[in-house]
Every structure is written in C-alpha cells, then in structure tokens.
Amino acid sequence: MYVLGRSDETAGPVLPVGRFRAPDGSHGTRVGVDANAPHAAMVVGKRGSGKTYTLGVLAEALARTDGVTPVVLDPMRAFATLPDAVPATVVQPRIPASALPPRAWCDVLSLPPHTPAGALLWQAAAESETLDAMTRFLDASGAPGGRAARNALALADAWSVFDADGTDVLDPDRATVLDCAGLPRPALAAVTRAVTDTVYAAAIAGDIDALPWVLVDEAHAVTDTAAWPGLRRLLTRGRKPGVSTVLATQRPGALPPAAVSQADLLVAHRLTARDDIDALETASPTYFESALADALPRTPGDALVVDDTGETAHDITVRERDAPHGGRSRTVT
Numbered sequence: 001m002y003v004l005g006r007s008d009e010t011a012g013p014v015l016p017v018g019r020f021r022a023p024d025g026s027h028g029t030r031v032g033v034d035a036n037a038p039h040a041a042m043v044v045g046k047r048g049s050g051k052t053y054t055l056g057v058l059a060e061a062l063a064r065t066d067g068v069t070p071v072v073l074d075p076m077r078a079f080a081t082l083p084d085a086v087p088a089t090v091v092q093p094r095i096p097a098s099a100l101p102p103r104a105w106c107d108v109l110s111l112p113p114h115t116p117a118g119a120l121l122w123q124a125a126a127e128s129e130t131l132d133a134m135t136r137f138l139d140a141s142g143a144p145g146g147r148a149a150r151n152a153l154a155l156a157d158a159w160s161v162f163d164a165d166g167t168d169v170l171d172p173d174r175a176t177v178l179d180c181a182g183l184p185r186p187a188l189a190a191v192t193r194a195v196t197d198t199v200y201a202a203a204i205a206g207d208i209d210a211l212p213w214v215l216v217d218e219a220h221a222v223t224d225t226a227a228w229p230g231l232r233r234l235l236t237r238g239r240k241p242g243v244s245t246v247l248a249t250q251r252p253g254a255l256p257p258a259a260v261s262q263a264d265l266l267v268a269h270r271l272t273a274r275d276d277i278d279a280l281e282t283a284s285p286t287y288f289e290s291a292l293a294d295a296l297p298r299t300p301g302d303a304l305v306v307d308d309t310g311e312t313a314h315d316i317t318v319r320e321r322d323a324p325h326g327g328r329s330r331t332v333t
C-alpha cells in the first residue's frame with residue numbers, strides 16, 4: 001500500500017483510505033494515510049463532494065487502529081452510525097465552564113471585554129469553576145453590566161452543554177463522536193474550543209494513552225468564533241505533543257490563511273468557487289503541473305491529495321465506508 005504523509009520507510013499504523021485513480025477512472029494501488037506520526041490535514045470540497053464521507057472513512061480506520069483515538073466534532077449528526085462499524089461512543093457534549101478561558105467566554109457570549117458587561121463576565125470566568133459560581137459572582141457584584149452579563153449567562157445555561165464534570169473525550173479504546181447537531185453556533189464554538197484546549201493540555205501534560213486525532217466537520221462554521229484560537233493552536237502546535245487535526249470544510253476560501261498553509265495533507269474533492277480554488281492555490285505548494293482548477297476531481301468520493309511530506313500530489317478515490325453514511329446529502333431513492 002502507498003502511504004501518504006510518510007517520508008521514509010518507517011513502519012507503523014496506516015489508515016486505508018482508498019486507491020489511486022488513473023485518468024481513465026480505473027483504480028490502482030491501495031492508498032493509506034500514515035498514523036504513526038501526528039498530522040494536520042484539511043478535507044475540502046463543495047457540498048456533496050464527499051468531505052464528510054472521507055472524514056467517516058478516516059474515523060473508522062482510526063477507531064480500528066491501536067495507539068490512536070479519534071474525537072469527532074459532528075455538527076450535522078453525520079457520524080451517528082459510527083458505532084455500527086467500529087468501537088465508538090456517540091455523546092451529547094458536556095464541557096466544564098472552567099474549560100473556557102475568560103476571553104473565550106466574552107467571545108462566545110458576544111460581550112467584548114472593554115464593555116462593562118464583558119469586563120464583569122471576564123472576572124466571573126476568571127474567578128469561578130462552574131456556571132453556577134459565575135452566576136453567583138455576577139449576582140453578588142452589583143457592578144454596571146451585571147444584568148447584561150447575567151442574561152447572557154442564562155442563555156449559555158439553556159444550551160445544556162455546561163457541566164462540572166465534562167465529557168471524557170480521550171478514550172484510548174474507542175472513537176468519541178460529539179453530537180453537536182442543533183447547537184447554536186456560539187455553543188458549538190464553546191464546545192469546540194473546550195475540546196481542543198482540553199486535548200492539547202492533556203497531550204502537553206503527557207496525560208494521554210493514545211495519540212488523539214481531532215476531526216472537525218463543517219469547520220467553516222466555527223473558524224471566525226471563539227473556537228478558532230483552539231483549532232489554530234492544534235493545527236500549528238498540536239503535532240509536537242502528538243495531536244493530529246483534520247478539518248473538513250466546503251469553504252476553504254473562508255478559512256484563515258493559516259488553516260490551509262499548516263496542513264501537511266490536503267484532500268481536495270470537487271470545488272468550483274474561484275475564491276476557494278484560489279485559497280488552495282495560494283496556500284499549497286504546487287506539486288502538480290496543471291492548474292489546480294483542472295486537477296480537481298468531478299465525481300463525489302474522488303480527490304486530489306496534496307502530500308506535503310512526500311512533496312507529491314495524487315488522484316485517488318476514497319474507499320467505501322463500513323458504517324451507513326449519515327451525511328445530509330442522502331436522497332430518498
């Protein structure tokens with residue numbers, strides 16, 4: 001099997017992802033992704049091109065591989081069937097209030113820190129471990145902005161994602177799918193930030209039994225939110241302590257430039273919007289001779305993979321999933 005993301009003949013686990021695809025559409029050698037070392041990967045493509053499916057293929061392979069553990073942030077409930085095929089748990093995410101830094105609280109609740117309410121919220125977050133304690137802090141303060149901060153916190157409470165214990169997302173024996181369907185965007189941002197920060201902190205502390213892979217579907221939904229500093233840190237600094245990150249998005253052009261340029265593996269499905277193609281062309285080195293727009297595939301499940309480690313680009317077809325695909329592009333027939 002040809003292994004993407006590996007520069008030498010190192011042994012170690014490989015995630016089977018598909019086969020090489022020739023210009024006439026025929027398929028060749030099997031292709032896998034290295035799982036021995038950490039990676040930062042992007043999966044891009046327009047709606048219905050196969051991004052979520054590819055993320056599912058990766059999640060299944062990771063869940064079957066010893067020494068690694070996938071954590072999937074699933075905003076569209078596309079991974080609910082993962083336990084049908086592999087050891088996996090699907091949970092509604094819960095995060096401790098203390099998992100969000102004060103600045104993130106201000107961003108999540110849209111109360112800028114330079115406003116009275118934002119400054120108070122910052123203080124409440126800095127001095128409290130739980131949502132209840134933050135509420136008590138605000139009730140007791142009597143300072144200007146207290147009522148606005150209190151109302152914003154009541155809104156956050158209604159999302160039902162805050163819990164003093166928080167979900168344990170690093171089970172070395174199974175994949176963890178965080179079912180974020182239906183969460184409002186600020187809640188999704190809060191969960192994403194808390195999870196990325198928690199995983200990073202655990203990896204830095206050496207407190208992990210298997211190397212985590214954080215898979216984020218529909219990543220464009222949170223890149224301009226409080227989630228982004230956490231995702232950016234995983235992309236830029238996560239590999240050193242052993243964390244891999246895979247972001248899937250239909251809008252690479254809407255991502256901060258750091259996102260694409262940090263990826264050592266880019267899986268590009270069909271894309272047609274010029275600004276999205278431009279974003280890839282600007283960020284990724286040209287390992288292919290033709291223009292990127294001409295090199296991109298047209299069929300769902302086909303992809304152009306740009307491998308920064310091997311400094312190569314390949315046409316592949318992503319293999320079929322073992323679990324029924326839960327993507328929203330399904331049809332009745």
Ligand SMILES: Nc1ncnc2c1ncn2[C@@H]1O[C@H](COP(=O)(O)OP(=O)(O)OP(=O)(O)O)[C@@H](O)[C@H]1O
Nearest residue numbers: 047048049050051052053300301318319320327329
């Ligand atoms: N590798 C594949 N093998 C077989 N079928 C595939 C493959 N990839 C995608 N498909 C088919 O294409 C459909 C759309 O794929 P998917 O849901 O992954 O799209 P998407 O790019 O994530 O779309 P959206 O942006 O709307 O979420 C799937 O339901 C599936 O039927």
